[in-house]
Amino acid sequence: MKLILGSASPRRRELLRQIGLDFEIRTADIDETKYQTADPVQTVCATCQAKALAVAKALPLWEKCPEGAEEGTAADPAALVVSSDTIVVLDGQIMGKPHSPAQAEAMLTALSGREHAVYTAFTLLPVTGEGPGAPETEYVETKVRFRPLTRGEILAYIATGEPMDKAGAYGIQGMGACFVEGIEGDYFTVMGLPLCRLSQRLKDYGIDVLKG
Secondary structure (H helix, E strand, O other): OEEEEOOOOHHHHHHHHHOOOOOEEOOOOOOHHHHOOOOHHHHHHHHHHHHHHHHHHOOOHHHHOOOOOOOOOOOOOOEEEEEEEEEEEEOOEEEOOOOOHHHHHHHHHHHOOOEEEEEEEEEEEEEEOOEEOOOEEEEEEEEEEEOOOOHHHHHHHHHOOHHHHOHHHOOOOOHHHHHEEEEEOOHHHHHOOOHHHHHHHHHHHOOOOOOO
16 A cells, blocks of 8 residues: 655654655645634644545546556555644644744744643545545644743744744754753654554554564
8 A cells, every 4th residue: 555645744754754664745735724723623633634635635546546456446545645734732822833033933932931732633544446535533732841932042043944834933853942841742743743643543554664
């Protein structure tokens, strides 16, 4: 079965490679604002699932059919789409990616000296010769605590450009790690893909990272 990562994120690409998976990358644009609600879990799960469906529906027909498939095997999965979405939540408010340096500064100032939650959802969507199957979506929550930040530190970090494509305006795997005083939960959830839970669920589709 072909594994397809439905994300352009270089971090998620690195994480899948880290656990030894072979995959292709496919992306599809969606309007994420359509899935935003006051409920962080509903928002992150709905957005993630929409990404997977958009990627699956855009696959060429020949890619949906298993190579050498015989009549009656159209329902056998030929591909598995993996998509993911991450949000940062502070005081019940969802923080997306900043659209300007000023917005990034406001986000980092709000996070300074505080604990916030990071939610990452992932969707597994099998694709057969008949099209997308039933998506399965899960999420993992991790708490992150920032040390107090000075305005000078915030502005210097923004000047690196790192915050501008990150939910909550920081990347724990980059220079943003200098702000993180502690975490409670899965580090890889904060990076954008909960590898422990994902690897367990992939077994349901015959993809075993560590074959025992």
